[in-house]
Amino acid sequence: MSGPGSKRLEWPSIALCFAIYGSFLGLTWWSDRLPVWVFLPLGALLIAWHSSMQHEFIHGHPTPWSRVNRALASVPLSLWLPFESYRMSHLVHHCDEKLTDPLDDPESYYWSPADWQALGPLGRLVVRAHTTLAGRLVIGPAWNISRYLVVEFHAVRTRPGWHRRIWRSHAIGCVPVLLWTLGVCRVDPLLYGLTIYAGTSLLLLRSFAEHRAHEGVFERTAIVENAWFFGPLFLFNNLHAAHHELPRVPWYELPAWYRANRQRLVIDNGGLVYNGYADVARRFLFRPHDATIHPFTPASEARVAATV
Numbered sequence: 529m530s531g532p533g534s535k536r537l538e539w540p541s542i543a544l545c546f547a548i549y550g551s552f553l554g555l556t557w558w559s560d561r562l563p564v565w566v567f568l569p570l571g572a573l574l575i576a577w578h579s580s581m582q583h584e585f586i587h588g589h590p591t592p593w594s595r596v597n598r599a600l601a602s603v604p605l606s607l608w609l610p611f612e613s614y615r616m617s618h619l620v621h622h623c624d625e626k627l628t629d630p631l632d633d634p635e636s637y638y639w640s641p642a643d644w645q646a647l648g649p650l651g652r653l654v655v656r657a658h659t660t661l662a663g664r665l666v667i668g669p670a671w672n673i674s675r676y677l678v679v680e681f682h683a684v685r686t687r688p689g690w691h692r693r694i695w696r697s698h699a700i701g702c703v704p705v706l707l708w709t710l711g712v713c714r715v716d717p718l719l720y721g722l723t724i725y726a727g728t729s730l731l732l733l734r735s736f737a738e739h740r741a742h743e744g745v746f747e748r749t750a751i752v753e754n755a756w757f758f759g760p761l762f763l764f765n766n767l768h769a770a771h772h773e774l775p776r777v778p779w780y781e782l783p784a785w786y787r788a789n790r791q792r793l794v795i796d797n798g799g800l801v802y803n804g805y806a807d808v809a810r811r812f813l814f815r816p817h818d819a820t821i822h823p824f825t826p827a828s829e830a831r832v833a834a835t836v
Contacts, residue, residue, distance in 0.1 A: 540780045541581075541590030545600050548578050552605060556713040568723055573761065575727025578605050580734075580763040580779075586615045587775040604705055606724050608673050610698035613680070624772060627748045628741040630822050638741060638822035652820075659816040661809055664736050669728035734758070737808050738768045740800065741823050747798040751786075754804040759783075766805075769797045 552574050559567055585601035588594075602611040617634040626632035630640045639647075639655065647655060657663035658671060683691045709715045742748050752758075752766040759766050763779035770777075770786040770793060777785055786793070794801055802808050 536592075538590035538778050541584065541778060542600075544581060545590070548574060548581055549603065552578070553708075556709050556715055559713055559715045559719075564719060567719065568726060571720075571723035572726035572730060575606050575724055576730035577761055578603075579727070579731050580761065580765065582611055582614065583618065583765060584763050584779050586618050589776075589778055602701060604698060604701045606727065607702055607705065608677065608724070610694050612694045612697065622772065622775060624745050624748070627745070628739050628822065635735070636739075636822070638818075639820050641821055644821050655820050656816070659818065659820060660814050661733070661736055661812045661817070662814055664732045665729045668732040669725045672732070673728065730761070733805060733808075734762045734765060737802060737812065737817060740818055742798070743824070744798065746796040747800060749797055750800045750802065751793065751797065752802045752805060752808065758805055769793050769800075 555562075555567065555570055555574065562570075582601045584590075585597045589597065590600075591597055598611065598615070604611065621627070621633055621635040623632070628636050628638055630636045630638045630643065637658070644652065644655075654667065654671060658668060680691065680695070684695060709720055710717055737750050737752070739748050740750065746769070749769045749772050751769050755762070755766045764782045764786075765771055765779075767782055767786045770782055770789070773793070774785070802811075
């Protein structure tokens with residue numbers, strides 16, 4: 529089994545990489561012969577699968593060479609998210625002691641009292657809807673993408689440095705993707721945009737219940753079992769507590785490692801386990817997953833936020 533410092537080539541992941549890019553090339557090449565109701569879901573699944581692969585490769589897979597891994601993962605099929613930006617923020621997210629903290633965890637969906645007040649009535653309405661699974665899947669892609677781009681636009685203007693270098697490289701990478709999809713294959717731009725939106729929505733299904741604020745560090749990370757379809761699509765990142773404990777275990781070895789360590793992991797995370805994504809939907813489709821304001825804020829700040 530691979531672990532920290534593994535120097536082997538992970539051939540299943542390399543094969544997966546070629547399968548994803550090959551499938552994308554094939555799907556777009558034959559797009560004029562496929563009805564929308566076929567192209568859109570297949571394209572969304574590929575976008576989500578590709579993003580799962582990017583997440584996997586952030587953690588030192590599938591080769592011992594970081595530059596090779598980054599090159600394999602950096603093709604921007606979803607267009608809006610530069611891989612290098614994702615890589616840097618996600619590695620910060622893996623500081624488990626700061627998980628869910630809205631000030632220190634870049635993937636937190638919680639808000640500090642000050643930021644909650646700054647949202648305004650409409651923003652708070654959107655965020656409340658965003659805490660339900662239905663809201664996350666329907667408006668989540670628009671909300672997440674737009675907020676990310678606004679923040680990045682501000683960063684490029686005020687702190688150009690590496691932000692500008694990342695976006696310059698990303699823009700260069702988008703050129704062949706757009707030339708192929710829109711120029712060579714003549715994919716309708718609106719259809720491609722909807723495909724990206726739907727693929728992002730699938731990813732938000734995965735991340736919706738991954739973490740929950742708790743005083744205990746290990747009790748902040750959930751497990752979704754019995755995900756026979758979404759498990760492979762998410763490269764078994766649904767076993768999220770296992771992934772956070774050993775992010776260098778490759779995706780195809782993670783289920784066996786989880787089964788061998790399940791009892792301890794479930795005890796450590798306080799039993800935060802869901803029986804598939806249908807269970808997540810049953811609990812939270814129209815009900816909030818948790819409070820919007822992070823619960824471990826100073827009481828005085830929380831009281832102020834509660835009055836807004």
